[in-house]
Amino acid sequence: MSILKEISQNLQNGKAKVVKELVQKAIDEGITAEMILKEGLLHGMGIIGEKFKKDEVYVPDVLIAARAMNAGSELLKPLLAASGVTATGKVVLGTVAGDLHDIGKNLVRMMMEGKGLEVIDLGVDVPAEKFIDTAIKENAQIIGCSALLTTTMGEIQNVINAAVKASMRHKVTFLIGGAPVTDTFAKKIGADIYAPDAATAADAAVKVCTQSLA
Numbered sequence: 001m002s003i004l005k006e007i008s009q010n011l012q013n014g015k016a017k018v019v020k021e022l023v024q025k026a027i028d029e030g031i032t033a034e035m036i037l038k039e040g041l042l043h044g045m046g047i048i049g050e051k052f053k054k055d056e057v058y059v060p061d062v063l064i065a066a067r068a069m070n071a072g073s074e075l076l077k078p079l080l081a082a083s084g085v086t087a088t089g090k091v092v093l094g095t096v097a098g099d100l101h102d103i104g105k106n107l108v109r110m111m112m113e114g115k116g117l118e119v120i121d122l123g124v125d126v127p128a129e130k131f132i133d134t135a136i137k138e139n140a141q142i143i144g145c146s147a148l149l150t151t152t153m154g155e156i157q158n159v160i161n162a163a164v165k166a167s168m169r170h171k172v173t174f175l176i177g178g179a180p181v182t183d184t185f186a187k188k189i190g191a192d193i194y195a196p197d198a199a200t201a202a203d204a205a206v207k208v209c210t211q212s213l214a
């Protein structure tokens, strides 16, 4: 079995320690961080997602797989960070209220930090007001909202509404993403940018921060 397949398999089995060791081994063998992420970690997470949908695995199985995913991706952080691009800017990032999914958000943070941006990560289940209060206090250029559930994606609209209420909507760019989120949805709720993946989110954030400096 190839090392990437082994990473995927052990992630599905929730073996965080083994996943970490295998990720380190793959790095030492010269496999790129992008490949380890896509064909090892995300591949395994995708299979877990499919099984979860079909009721073949349950919440605890998904949770331990998620832990293994986070353990493995932490090792990739410095490598994904070595992008050569250095930007300045501040992003307030979080998963919206009612939503506990953080793997995608963590990848967005890693990619943004890799490009030199300062990311204030508010974590998961973040109330709308917390996004706004933090963005005001930190003078952030971007508010990034992640949502993974069809039942929580509407919360992004509440964050935008809270920005309008606080008379600071014009001061920030809303960058949004997450599996159920689409460009059409972003336009409908008045968000500025929809990014389908972490790399696109980081590139878009750099563009916004570069423009706001000019």
Ligand code: B1M
Residues within 6 Å of the ligand: 042, 045, 046, 048, 049, 050, 052, 053, 059, 060, 062, 063, 066, 098, 099, 100, 101, 102, 103, 104, 105, 107, 108, 143, 144, 145, 146, 147, 148, 149, 150, 151, 175, 176, 177, 178, 179, 180, 195, 196, 197, 198, 199, 201
């Ligand atoms: Co959840 N869950 N989950 N879950 N879970 C999904 C999302 C689901 C699709 C599974 C399924 O049924 N197939 C389904 C949602 C259905 C729907 O709403 N349509 C679901 C459900 C139903 C639930 C619960 C309700 C289950 C229950 O309790 N009965 C529950 C809800 C809890 C809550 O949040 N209140 C629940 C719980 C959980 C766990 C806690 C067990 C765990 C999360 C652990 C954690 O995150 N620490 C979990 C997981 C892991 C998943 C799946 C399997 C994997 C999600 C993931 O991490 N994917 C997921 C199934 C799936 O997606 N295939 C599922 C990998 C990650 C890299 O992708 O987050 O999409 P993703 O991020 C992508 C892009 O979306 C984008 O970039 C990333 C890629 O580069 N992106 C952004 C994300 N955020 C962005 C922000 C941006 C820009 C881009 O800008 C700011």
